[in-house]
Amino acid sequence: RADMALYEVKEGGRNGFAFYHPALETETRNRRQLEQDLKRAEAEGQLFLQYQPQADVRSCGISGFEALLRWRHPERGLVPPDLFIPLAEASGMIVPIGAWVLREACAEAARWKVPLSIAVNVSPVQIQHGDLVELVTATLAETGLDPTRLELEVTEGVLLRDGARALTVLTRLRELGVRIALDDFGTGYSSLSTLRAFPFDKIKVDRSFVRDLASSTESAAIVRAVLGLGHGLGLPVIAEGVETEEQRRALAESGCADIQGYLIGRPAPIGAFAAVTGLRADAGSVVH
Ligand code: C2E
Ligand code: MG
Ligand code: MG
Ligand code: MG
Numbered sequence: 001r002a003d004m005a006l007y008e009v010k011e012g013g014r015n016g017f018a019f020y021h022p023a024l025e026t027e028t029r030n031r032r033q034l035e036q037d038l039k040r041a042e043a044e045g046q047l048f049l050q051y052q053p054q055a056d057v058r059s060c061g062i063s064g065f066e067a068l069l070r071w072r073h074p075e076r077g078l079v080p081p082d083l084f085i086p087l088a089e090a091s092g093m094i095v096p097i098g099a100w101v102l103r104e105a106c107a108e109a110a111r112w113k114v115p116l117s118i119a120v121n122v123s124p125v126q127i128q129h130g131d132l133v134e135l136v137t138a139t140l141a142e143t144g145l146d147p148t149r150l151e152l153e154v155t156e157g158v159l160l161r162d163g164a165r166a167l168t169v170l171t172r173l174r175e176l177g178v179r180i181a182l183d184d185f186g187t188g189y190s191s192l193s194t195l196r197a198f199p200f201d202k203i204k205v206d207r208s209f210v211r212d213l214a215s216s217t218e219s220a221a222i223v224r225a226v227l228g229l230g231h232g233l234g235l236p237v238i239a240e241g242v243e244t245e246e247q248r249r250a251l252a253e254s255g256c257a258d259i260q261g262y263l264i265g266r267p268a269p270i271g272a273f274a275a276v277t278g279l280r281a282d283a284g285s286v287v288h
Helices: 022-041 081-091 094-111 124-129 132-143 163-175 191-197 207-211 217-233 245-253 270-277
Strands: 005-008 017-020 047-056 062-073 077-079 117-121 150-154 179-185 202-205 237-240 258-260
Touching: 022 062, 022 081, 047 094, 047 270, 062 081, 062 094, 062 270, 077 081, 081 094, 094 117, 094 124, 094 132, 117 179, 124 163, 132 150, 132 163, 163 179, 191 217, 202 207, 202 217, 207 217, 207 237, 217 237, 217 245
Parallel strands: 062 117, 117 150, 150 179, 179 202, 202 237, 237 258
Antiparallel strands: 005 017, 047 062, 047 258, 062 077
């Protein structure tokens, strides 16, 4: 490989040599820099939310929105969440950032003229290290949002570290009236035992299965199995990443309750959905 250089290493390295990859070094430096920048992002107004509609699979009527975090970096422009959320999790920054997201999303939903639901992603790190129950309680009180309108999306990662703590936290959150959705279902390690052990209200099928619904009989079989599982457990299933009418029809025929995806709407500033929320785009909302 042309970009792989062999350098002498003074300390360490069994033979005094190690493979050194300049691109990797740049990447590490980039990560550190990005992590530093993220610390100031909230205070400097670089974070904002977009909202993506969730809809009934048959009528396509919008039942709620998922809040999705965005970071506009002053030099790099929009940084994808799949890149900066893991950094925020590794550094613990996701705890204050997640608190900001929750407050922002709840305050927004509380202003709508219609009682649609609002889904907020919660990181396993917030469950393990933040006082999530206290945060949610305080945020609902501050914003006046009805707890039954709030849905927290967690991934199977919640089980990986301290399952007992996660169970306590999720149970107490449900006692507040908040619903818990299991996000990205099917991509984790312990899907079935997770479902049995935790008090979920909804299952979200990962978009990787939806994407291949028409072309792959395996993906179609997995989606049907998840829908059967949800039905057996009495849990509604929502499919994410629905892009085509063909996918929507297949999901409707298999008994899926709700869909989310570009077919219904791309994530956008809430003003784009003014006709649905009953708010004019300029009715006091901050336009980013
Ligand atoms: P997620 O929670 O599974 O969110 C759905 C992702 O799928 C979003 O990506 C959304 O833009 C994308 N998506 C929705 N419909 C379609 C579609 O039809 N086609 C395709 N190709 N993609 C679609 P996004 O916004 O880039 O977010 C990625 C992930 O970052 C989220 O996955 C979530 O895990 C995480 N994330 C986003 N916001 C937050 C947040 O506030 N807190 C935490 N902890 N994680 C967040
Ligand atoms: Mg989600
Ligand atoms: Mg998801
Ligand atoms: Mg995801």
